[in-house]
Amino acid sequence: MKRTEFLRKTAIVFFLTLILTALHVQLYAVSFPPGKRVFDVRGYGAKADGKTDDAMAIQKAIDDCSKNNGGVVLLDNGTFLSSGITFKSNVELHLTVSALLLGSTDASKYNIDTKLSTKHPIRSLIYAPDCVNIAITGPGKIDGQGDLIKVKTDNERPDLIVLHGSKDIRIQDVFITNSCKFAVFVLQCERLRVEGVKLVNLKNANNDGFDIDGSKDVIINNTNIHSIDDCIALKASTREDVCSNIVITNCILSSRCAAFRVGPDALADIENVTMSNCIIRNTGLNGIKIQESMGAVTRNMTFSNIVMENVKGPISIRLSGWSAGPYNDSWTTFDDKDWEKGKLQNILFENIRATVPRELEMKPEFAVSPAGWLNITKLNVGISITGTSKTRPQGITFSNIDITFAGGGTAEQAAIRNVPDLERDYPEMYMFGELPAYGLYMHHVSGVVLNNVRFDLKSEDLRPAIVCDDVDDLELTGFKATGSKNAESLIRLQNSSNVFINGSRPLNNIGTFLRVEGAKSNDIKLSGNKLNFARKAVEVTVGAKSGAVSYEK
Template sequence: MYRSIRFLLLVVFMAAGRLSLFAADVDITAYGAVGNGTTLNTDAIQKAIDACYKSGGGKVVIPTGVFLTGTIALNDNITLELKKGAVLLGSTDVNDYKNLDPFVDGLGISVGWALVVAVDKKNVGIEGEGLIDGQGSKLKAQQILTDTRPESQRWGRRPFLLRVVRCQNVSVTGVTLNYSAAWTSHYFQCKQVNIKNVKIVSRGVAHNDGMDIDGCQDVTINDCDVVSGDDALCFKTTSSKMACKDIVISGLRLKSGQGAIKIGTESMAPFENISISQCYIYDTTNGGIKLLSVDGARINNINISDITMVEVKTPILIRLGARLSVFRKDQDTQQAIGALENVTIRNIKAKAADNAQLMPPSGILITGIPDHPIKNLVLENIEINLAGGGTNENARQVVPEAIDKYPEVKTFGPLVPAYGVWARHVDGLKLKNVKFTLSHNDLRPAFICEDGKNIELNSWVIPETTSAQAIIRLENVARAHINNNTVSGSANAFVLVEGKASQDIHILKNKLSGISKKVELSADLKAGTAISDHD
């Protein structure tokens, strides 16, 4: 018995020693890497990764220095550690990059080349105080010397900075990701992803997305700082086979040349159970919060809260459409029209940019398509400062349906007829504690709803305007409650009701001053429409 116990202990100690040995750090310079910024180290770094993997995994260390490289591929149980002062510098020659998982993006371009990549791996990570620099502008300048295709086609050949594909247990912490030649970081169909204290500065060429979370599950992102030329934080589903769900995000600082927080545009599989909170968005030129299902996805159970925006063009865009693109044509087929429902956005403070995509600017655009309304959307505790400047003519602007078009704010231009909230094809829209302020008079309504059901406006604070036709306009709206709102200024009517389908409108306990009529009905409604007015 004693000898058996001694043998068992010896085996345990030997196993522990082997695990400790296998987890030893591997320095890339031991495999010939030179940190002088000019020697191409792709093979040396890959040899270090492969050796670490064969010995059981561990850390592959990038020491202080500038290490030029093309594509390097991580393996199971590998963490790439960038020491303080370490720079992993991307080659400016597109031929130094590989595409280990090709696909087509939302614009129809073949993409997928990358600098650092992991495909079908477990337990992979990147950490440390160093940085990865893709030299995007220099790579583009070098590429166009020999690639004579139009820019709209050739950009896809440029590499992403980081791609993590179908991996499990992924950690990216502490590092800085700079100047990608395309998307900065793309996580596709991964599970158990943790991203923390990452800084991204990626501008200078087109398509510089910051973080793309594509069909991933069980994701946390905390305390990151993103400055991106394109979308800063973007959720995608470029495949119909895996939903983007169970995601918690907080503490992000975002600056974007496009959208700061975006779900879609690529949107084949569902987006579900996503929570985003405590984010600061600034100097963003094409939308603060954008929720877009246009390729068949169901967007469901999304909660966005406690967001501050400063100098953001069009704070909120919510769109259900029917573009119905396919991005992996050898693996997928076109989906049916999706759904957008059960979304709550609350505690939003925004200073909208005076110069916006749509002029004069508007705060919130919400639109489904005929027979496919956006359902059960709640906007609560919303405060937006806007430039104003709309005219009576602007108040009657007809907005294109654009059913199968790319879902962008400018798609619905040149302007929308409400300065505050314009909503179309909605069912179950609730707007509570909404406050707008205007720098200039605006003759457009604060709220317009076209083709709506079960609409609630409660406890709005509507700024002083003069000479508007109406503060609120309802067109073909059934079952609306407009209660406890405070209106300053003057207008011909508080609520203008139009459209033969309008009925069951309740207007209760509103504080009005300077309003000629509480309710005005269009000529085709003056007989028989149920209107309840108890102010």
């Protein structure tokens, strides 16, 4: 009787094992296409106990996979502690939901990039030099333990993933977190697709999300990035490698600094960029920041269908030089000797909704911010577009924009004139301090169009909604803004020319609609505006000629 019961239970266990094995095989048959070989790192000696360094086993699996016409290197069910590993062509590193790749806390055991001559070594946990057809996939996690890595100087901090000179790259579904520096550094690569990634990088200052440097044909889609420094940054660190054809869509971004940044370290051109259908939240400096400071060309960019919530500065655009200033010990040498040749042109912003706080709602991760950062976030800023007497951003259009600002600007701030060029200071939205406009400030700019743009205020602001200083070829069509009866004007033009304002109106009772100043102001025309809320339509003063403005009275 006992023997019969034993045999019955044994048979049940046997058949259950067969069923579970079949299910397991079927699972991987779905995950990996038929014919794609799987190289399980456990078969190469990986312990996955979170204590043993499994780098050698993982590297052997990668090498074997690449030598055998490629396939999948599998990390499953465990914590795989690892020092530096190097990718090879035709390898997909796949982390199942039960897998954690944990970076070693000893930075000296990480890879060093030897392809780019830099002042300081570029180290990384995962390094992919000159690879073709590679991927990092799966719902598992890569944790760099960046807060536990100790280095002698800040410039010795390693990145988590460095891709250099590689092509046909896919990063999909994985959770990337806690780098010591940049999370994913993409140098001179082609055809990168990022899909469904979650990236959280909050442990140290200068924790970027994706840095795309001198790379082409990049798509970042359906991705959630929460970082201390820039979520996505476009760069060109050599004069030979342009950064072009970049698509960012369906993403949620949050940063202590900028959600999306272009430059300023752009020695070569950055062009053909689109960003669409994104939400930017809880961001300390700019939602979108575009800077050119090295004499190259930044051009042909569109930003559409974007919502910004609790974002301190919605948009900042700057064309100038950068003498490296306090950053002269950065990872590479930036030479701005040709900065006066730089161009920034053909930028479109459309269908954007934003709310700008007076003081940024503090988040726990901002505790790692450098000294003085909280004072910066208290600046009462809006949109700024600035060049210098030698460089002018041009061809910038805003269409269907609706932004609510906090207000609180003073008459003293409104009275600010002669904002300095600061032509070789480090370019940032806060470089000029408080600006005289609550909504949009422009200085040394050409060819700007505002079409159906609306600025609202949560509380009274005594600054104009728009201030233009040395701006030419400006068109405001359907512009609407809240102002104050106590403010000098809703719009102020200083030494600006070739201006057309039509179909525009204040949203409440104000004093003066348009104030014109400066001897260089001329060829300014108003037509078809609704100005019954304004006590005075136009005031021409401070050196401007009476014939500088024509309008319907």
